[in-house]
Amino acid sequence: MPKLPLSCLPNFFPLLLLLFTSMPFVVLSQDATKTEQAILLKLKQQLxxxxxxxxxNSSTSPCSWPEIKCTGxxxxxxxxxxxxxxVPIPETICELKNLAQVDLAYNYIxxxxxxxxYKCSRLQALDLSQNYFxxxxxxxxxxxxxxxxxxxGANNFTGNIPPAIGNLSELQTLYLYQNQFNGTFPKEIGNLANLEVLGMAINGFVPSPIPVEFSRLKKLKYLWMATANLIxxxxxxxxxxxxxxxxxxALNHLEGNIPRAFFTFRNLTNLYLQENRFHGEIPRFVEALDLVEIDLARNNLSGSLPKDFGKLxxxxxxxxxxxxLSGEIPPSIGLIPSLRIMKIFNNSFSGVLPPQMGIHSSLEVFDVSTNQFSGQLPENLCAGGVLRSVFVFENNLSGEVPQLLGNxxxxxxxELYKNKLSGEIPSGFWTASNITSLRLHFNSFSGKLPNNTVARNLTRLEISNNKFSGSIPKGISKWANLVVFEASNNMLSGEIPEELTSLSSLNSLLLDGNQLSGHLxxxxxxxxxxxALNLSxxxxxxQIPAEFGxxxxxxxxxLSQNHFSGQIPPKLGNLRLISLNLSSNQLSGQIPSQFDNLAYENSFLNNTRLCAVNTVLNLPNCYAKLDKSNRLTARFLALILILAITVFVVAVTVALFAVRGYKRKKQKRDQxxxxxxxxxxxxxxxxxILANLTDRNLIGSGGSGKVYRIAVGGGKLVAVKRIWNNKKRDSTLEKEFLAEVEILGTIRHANIVKLLCCISxxxxxxxxxxxxxxQSLDGWLHGKTKASASAASSVHHVFLDWPSRLQIAIGAAQGLCYMHHDCSxxxxHRDVKSSNILLDSEFRARIADFGLAKMLAGQGESQTMSAVAGSFGYIAPEYAYSTKVNEKIDVYSFGVVLLELVxxxxxxxxxxxxxxxxWAWQHSIEGKAVAECLDEEIxxxxYLQEMINVFKLGLMCTNTLPxxxxxxxxxxxxLRKCSDGSKA
Structure with missing residues (x-):
């Protein structure tokens, strides 16, 4: 939650009074102005x-400088x-004897x-937020x-908040949020009789209850103690x-009922009690007539809502x-004239929705999803003309969608999916110019898809498991921004129009379980x-169009369970398919060689005329076409030949034959x-590959196996990482192997190392x-790698200069950005380090070694790993003690890489x-010049300012607070801005 926009400006009237009563009522002397000017210029130099x-500068008055405020x-x-x-704050600052306000926020102090x-005796307002204290x-x-x-706020203060803070009797605003306090906060804060704003959120205090002494803060308007370990x-x-x-x-461990008296406040405008552990019913707080916002989300609240809720x-x-929460929603909620946003999802509410909802207010967001509501949707949700979102999915609603909602x-x-709604979709849904997501699946909707549509911003259309019929209209090409089109298990018929293939943004097309016919x-x-394409x-x-390849x-x-015939297009083998199903068709001929492995063993079932070159799959061998008589003749001739050889070549030939036969069988068995x-x-x-796993090709080894460099023809090389299975390490290494294959086999990016295949x-x-x-960035930075022939000719030195390092940082950041923000x-990665950033012949960076990587279950969610993984010096501090996994541990590790580079x-x-x-943080805390930390060699x-900026960026990335x-x-x-600056 952002800070309340309250002014920290002091009251300058007493200061003015002092100035005017302590000297004659005349204009201040030029000597006083010059003295303050000299102090400020000295301060500038010290900064x-x-x-x-x-x-x-010395030619203008300080009162004309934009950073200076003057009074009298x-x-x-x-x-x-x-x-x-x-740099630290110089003592010179308090030589300004009338200084009442100091704002040093958002610096690197x-x-x-x-x-x-302490020497600033008249100081009334002090803002040191967003620094490195x-x-x-x-x-x-x-x-x-x-x-x-x-x-x-937003510093790195630790320990306890001292009781002496309660002696600041004039204090009106106290912000201590987002630090690293790991001790206690004092009950003496309750002595601050003039306090209006108190913000101590986002700190790791010792588990503590809210002190009853805080009840003495008679003037308090704003209390922010989210994520403060309250109990x-x-x-x-x-x-x-x-x-x-x-x-x-929010985000504490409070328990018990919400006090009834708590809701008698006449002036309460915002109530946030998110993600606590309250128990019991929400009390009747009908006397709190001035409530503007109520947020009790993410708790363990139970019981029903008071019937007089509408009096708010x-x-x-x-x-x-x-x-x-359970029970019915009081109808009086629909009478509240000012209600704009209603979010009551993920509860156990039942009954019907208030029928007057939206009539008396300008409703903007209506989210009642994942409950047990029945009956119909309120007809007038958009009566105010500003409704943006309707989420009623996963309920038991029935009937038709109101036409007024469609307009x-x-x-x-x-999002109306997983209900019992029926009838035709209001035509307005197909033509609304602002609508981006229309999710109607798992209902009983019927009707046809419209041919004339203007929903040009529609990105998701999900209508699966309904009763839509008719053909897919050619006008679907007007949905130019469509990303997801899922219409599985309906009664759509006719051919698939070529216009559907013009949707350039389409990512997922699911039309399975319909009555479509004709050619693709x-x-x-x-x-x-x-x-993703599913037409099964x-x-x-x-025939399957070769263009699919x-x-x-x-x-x-x-494409399973259709009537496709002919050969599988060889170009289909060019696809990087994770899942392929061509079963139950009438396909014939040889399958593409790329599919001739066990990964596709169920992809070709019930196609009796398909064959394969190898016998890995359960398909006939394409070259075993001799009829039975021919095979017998061939065997007979072979037997005569063997007997003839046996007659003319005695024991030596037999022995040689036996040895060669044994070697051949062993080789075939091994392969x-x-x-x-x-x-x-x-x-x-x-x-x-197997033939070249020899010591002469060995280029490295580690805890998980050996790495080989193997020539595969045409002057091309591959790197082969071999992982052994044994009883002691089998479980761990199997997890590493599966993680690496799962991730690298599916992602594609220019800055992520390419996994060509796996052999097991x-x-x-x-x-x-x-x-x-x-090889690796680590080797180049720390003297462990020699330049390759191609590199030496283009770089002309055995170390990386700053422009090269900056481009490597950008490339590695691009790879990580793809992983964090573009993958779903x-x-x-969990093990970002310079040795896992590889460099190609042009020194372009590639992220490598995903043996420790982990896909997250959901966007923005943390996962707890069974053990800490990573490398010393790169591990984020919170990961070492909590094993909580999110993107910020990679940011920390990458920050260390940036510090290595500079x-x-x-x-x-x-x-x-x-x-x-x-070391870098200590250097910064001590106020030493950043330039002293930089690599003297480059x-x-x-480039000095760019390197300083990247050093500071590394500090930001390695902040102990995620x-x-x-x-x-x-x-x-x-990093890109730095690069643009270097090119300018």
Whole structure:
């Protein structure tokens, strides 16, 4: 939740009064102005002359400088927010005797709490948020006795919040959010009689109840203590907080009932109690007539809603989702005139929805999904003309969709799936220009798809498991932005129109289980993004178009249970198919050689005229076409030949024959024991790989096996990683193998190493990759790799210069960005390090070694792994003690790589006692110049600022607080800006 936009500006009237009563009522002398000007210019120099302070000069008055606030001609405010300050606060700052406001937020100021400010005797407003402060808040912080506003949020303070903070009697705003406090917070905060805003959210305090003393904060309007490890109950005495407007106790461990008296506040405008562990019913809080927002989501609340809920006439936002609430929704909710957003999904509500919902208010979001509602949809949900989203899926609703809802031109998302709705879809759904998602599957809708449509922004159309009939209209080509079209298990008929293939954004097309007939379109216009195509269980006929083999992203293809005939197009073997099903057709001829392995053993069932060259699959051998008599004749001739040879060549020939026969059988048996699964078109055989697994081709070994470099013809090389199976390591290595194959076999990106195929047997498993000529980044940075011939000719040195390093960082970030943001579900690598960033002949970066990677179950969700994996120096601190997996652990590890690139130091050797990340942070905290940390071998004046920026980016990525780290997408943007600057 963002900070409340309250002003921290001090009241300057007492200061003015002091100025005007302590001296004659005349204009201040020029000497006083020059003195303050000299102090500020000295301060600028001590801050290392930030470029943003260019307007500070001796020829103009300080009161004209944009960062200076003056009152009565004297400097009273210093506004240095976001000025790229990287050094501790100088003592000079308090030589400005009338200084009342200091704003240093959004800088890179290191060190502990700045006690130099104690000398600023008139300081009223202090904002140090979003910096790099560390350590504890001092026990004598009450020496800043004039403070009215203090913001220390988003730093790295630890330990306890000292009781002395309760002595700041003038304090009105106290922000301590998003730090690393791991101790306690004091009950003495309750002594702050003037406090209006208290924000201590996002901290790891020792589990503590809310102090009853907080009930004495009579002027408190805003209480933000989300994610603060709160336990126990909400104090009944909170009813004393008569001015409270906004309460956020989200993501804690509170329990018990919500106090009834809690809802008698006349001025409560926001109520947030998300993700706690409350128990019991929601009390009757009908007297809280001024409530504007109620958010009780993600708790364990139970019971029904009070019948008088509708008396909350000012309620705009109602959020009760993810609880265990039950019973009927009070009809009075439909009478609330100001209600805009209603989210009550994932509960056990039943009965009918309030029929007057939307008539009296301008409803924008209506989400009642995953409950047990019955009856019909309210007819007037869009009466206010601003409805954006309707989510009623997974209920027991019946009847038809109201026509008025179909006429709602503001609708963007309509999700009605998994109900018992019937009838025809309102025509407005097909023509609404704003609608992007229409999900109607698993109902009993009927009718035909319209030929004239203008829903140009529609991206998802899901109508599977209904009773739609008729043909697929040619006008479907107007849905140019359609990404998902799922119409399985309906009664659609006729041919598939060629216009359907013009949808260039289409990713998933599921038309299985219909009555479609005729030939498939012979011309594929624009299916370049198609990944899944299912046309099974129809009456389609003719040949499979060879153009299907040219679809670059297709990985799921199901044409089973149709009447296709002829040969399988050889080009189909070019596809990187994860799943293929051509069963139950009338296909004939040889299957493409790429499918001749056990990965496709169920792909060709019930096609009696298909054959294969090998006998791995349960198909006839294409070359075994001799009839029985011919085979007998051949055997007879062979027997005569053997007997003749036996007569003329005695014992030696027999012995030689026996030895050769034994070797041949052994070779065939050994090769038959290996199974090859390709992921790309291969220009080599498994025999050529197996024959070259010799020590002369060995280039590396580790805990999971050996790595070989093998020539496969045409001057091409591959890298083969061999993993052994044995009793001690079998389970662990099997998991690594399966993880690597699962991930690399499905993803495609220019900055991710390409897995060509896998070859497996009972004893060991082989992963065959494209070979990277320049090996790993680790070797180049730390002197472990020699330049290849191609590299030496283009780089002319044995180290990487800064432009090369920056491009490597961008390439690696692009690979990680694809994994985190473009894969669904996202992929977490878990072992990002310089030795897992490989370089091709042009020094382009490729992310490698996914043996420790893990696909997440859902976007944005964490997963707990059974054991910590990774490499020392790269492991995020929270991963070491919580084993929680999300994208931020990769961001931390990549931050270490960035620090390696700019410093030239190894990740586990910042100095003799610390890792690189710890060393870099310590360097920053001590206020040392960043330039002192940079790799002297490549440091040049023209690249200095870029290297400094990347060093700071590495610090941001290795922040110990995961929420403070940027996403890898943001990291990539910063790196690209650096690159653009270097090219300018």
């Amino acid at each position: 290392r002359n930030p470029a943003s302070l260019q307007s500070w 001609g004297r400097v009273t405010g210093l506004l240095l927010r976001n000025k790229n300050i990287t 290191p060190g502990g709490f700045p006690k130099v400010l 560390v350590g504890q808040i001092p026990d004598d912080i009450d020496r800043l006795s004039s403070l009215r506003c203090i913001d220390l 126990g109950r909400i104090p009944e005495s909170f009813s004393n907080l008569s001015t409270l407007e906004h309460l956020d106790l 006439q000012k309620l705009q936002y109602l959020s009760l989702f993810d609880n265990q 709602c031109t503001t609708l963007r998302k309509v 379109p012979s011309k594929i216009v624009s299916w370049n993004s198609l990944t 269980r129809n009456g389609l006929s003719g 040219s679809l670059p992203d297709l990985i799921y293809l199901d 038959a024991a290996w199974t090859l699964t390709p992921f790309h078109i291969l220009h080599f055989t498994k025999a050529s 047997s009972e004893d060991s498993k082989l992963l065959v990759y494209e070979y990277m000529e320049n 579900p996202p992929i977490i 410093t030239g130091r190894e990740a586990n050797r910042g100095d003799e006692h610390t890792s690189l990340a710890e 440091k040049e004046p023209s 929420s403070a780290r940027p996403s890898i997408k943001d990291v990539l943007q910063v």
